[in-house]
Amino acid sequence: MSMSGGRGTAERLVVIGGDAAGMSAASQARRMRGPDELEIVAFERGRFTSFSACGIPYWVGGDVPERERLIARSPEEHRERDIDLRMRTEVTEIDVAGQRVRARDVDSGAGSWTPYDKLVIATGARPIRPDMPGADAPGVHGVQTLDDGQALLDSLARTRGRRAVVVGAGYIGVEMAEALVNRGYEVTVVNRGKEPMATLDPDMGRLVRRAMSGMGITMVDDAEVTKVFTGEDGRVRAVATQDAEYSADVVVLGIGVRPETSLARTAGLPLGAHGGLLTDLAMRVRGHENIWAGGDCVEVLDLVSGQERHIALGTHANKHGQVIGMNVGGGYATFPGVVGTAVSKVCALEIARTGLREKDARRAGLQYETVTIESTSRAGYYPGASLMTVKMLAERRTGRLLGVQIVGGEGAAKRVDIAAVALTARMTVEEMTALDLGYAPPFSPVWDPVLVAARKAAAKVRAGAR
Structure with a gap:
């Protein structure tokens, strides 16, 4: 009716x-x-x-000059x-x-x-807001909407001090850490996990932590913020974990949604x-x-x-x-699903993942092999080649690709798209080794890093089968 x-x-x-x-x-x-x-x-x-929430960290950091562009x-x-x-x-x-x-x-x-x-x-x-004293104090910000982004920028403009605490080290956390570094803030990231970027396996997250520490960002891992302290003006002045207190002129919540x-x-x-x-x-x-x-x-x-x-x-x-x-509208279309592809960056470090982490594979009841390789974004002799680490998961016995994680310099992150297509096509790592990918020294080594990982994974699957 x-x-x-x-x-x-x-x-x-x-x-x-x-x-x-x-x-x-x-x-x-x-x-x-x-x-x-x-x-x-x-x-x-x-x-x-119709705005880009994903663009908010780059607007806050100054890469995108004005809100209307989002x-x-x-x-x-x-x-x-x-x-x-x-x-x-x-x-x-x-x-x-x-x-x-x-x-x-x-x-x-x-x-x-x-x-x-x-x-x-x-x-x-x-956004997930921690249930703790002071979580709603002026100077504590989520970054889900353009209104949130504007409120944060207004807060930064009013703040005399240059100390920022980011709560959480997922995508939003690391992107906001970069934004605040770009704004000239002294940044502390408080992370509940043992390593940042819980969307990666811990061994790959460790590479992110080392790089962020090298950028001058203070990384506090395995810690949870329990309280926000405010000053006489009611604004945030510090956050506390069970073990320590960190001064803060602004706090950004990047715990997830x-x-x-x-x-x-x-x-x-x-x-x-x-x-x-x-x-x-x-x-x-x-x-x-x-x-x-x-x-x-x-x-x-x-x-x-x-x-x-x-x-x-x-x-x-x-x-x-x-x-x-x-x-x-009377037509027909479907959305079949996802393989879980995501890319991010913090300053010069690119971070990418698609498919399953080790704990995802275990939860799904899958047995798997893993390999990790180091390679470069271009031919090693070509100027500007940057290092990257590629981790690959393949199903034991069948060799079906299960997941890929990449951490490295410029040219690393978007290589994950090769793996996203392979996952969607349910390719094996053996089949991946024959992929006809674009090659020239300015773009890739003769063997693309993803294919190097696929070769190594295929060999491990064969050895396991024997």
Whole structure:
């Protein structure tokens, strides 16, 4: 039954969330169907739409000179495409049975119900804030939205001191450490793990720690911040771990994010082990014909392990939005899953990973071999060649590639894409050794580092089989 009574014959699509997944879905649906067929109403509780959260550390660090460069499409541009986009409006309730959502104007507090025929949930993720005294003090910042980035920049402009503490050493933590180093801050990174970058195996994380220490960043590993101290003005002045205290004029939280699915949970929609919404291949919420979800609020299938994962990345969010918009608009598309590819950098060090870590492989019940090699980004004799370390996991007996991690200088990180394609194609390391990759001395040694690792892994698999 259509809920579009009083609106002619047009169906109504309601989108919750105005960033990558939500507005990609709205835009794609609009390309498929005109306003006479499909009315689109989108709600965004913040002040910005279609922005690059991944670019925030580079804006804060000064590599990107202005905020507007991170905005792919403004609210006005969306409205010009016949999308009824309502900014500073937060959806507070989803009535699944009644096919309607309740939204509240953030500034006035006024609320009202909006009926829908089709619903897209793209509520994103929220930064993990430690539950401790002083975590909400002025000068303590998360960096999830452009509003967060602006608040941090404003805080840096007001701060006389030059001491910064970054809590967490994942992607956001190391990228924010670089941003603050670029701003001339004395940076301390407090990390709960034994090594930074828990998305890598510890032996590869150790290389990141050594490099960050070499850049003058103080690394405090195996420690947890337990308290934030404030000065007489109420602003942060230090953070404490169980063993020590670190002075801080600004604190940045880089502990990670969780799916923002409180609305979905209250509405009784299905959530996975990581708290993200569960969808089918068409990104339709399981068990609900007219509700779709995408972006950082969903769980995705890991094509290597066969298990559900939560990965907050703009690449996936945009693909989810395209798939949802195609399906909502009457076409057909699917999102088959991910292999877990991610790249990052801290100053001159590039960091990349795809597929499974050793502990992921063990959790999935897989037996494996590992190899680690050192090579260079270019022919050794060519100027500017930089060192890199490549670690590769291959399944025991079958030789199927399971994962690759790379840490090194310029030219290291994007080599992980070779492995991402090989993982998607379910190639063996033996098959990888025959890949016809581009070669010339300015770009690669005769044997690309990834292929050197594949050769070594293939030999280890053969030896194990014997």
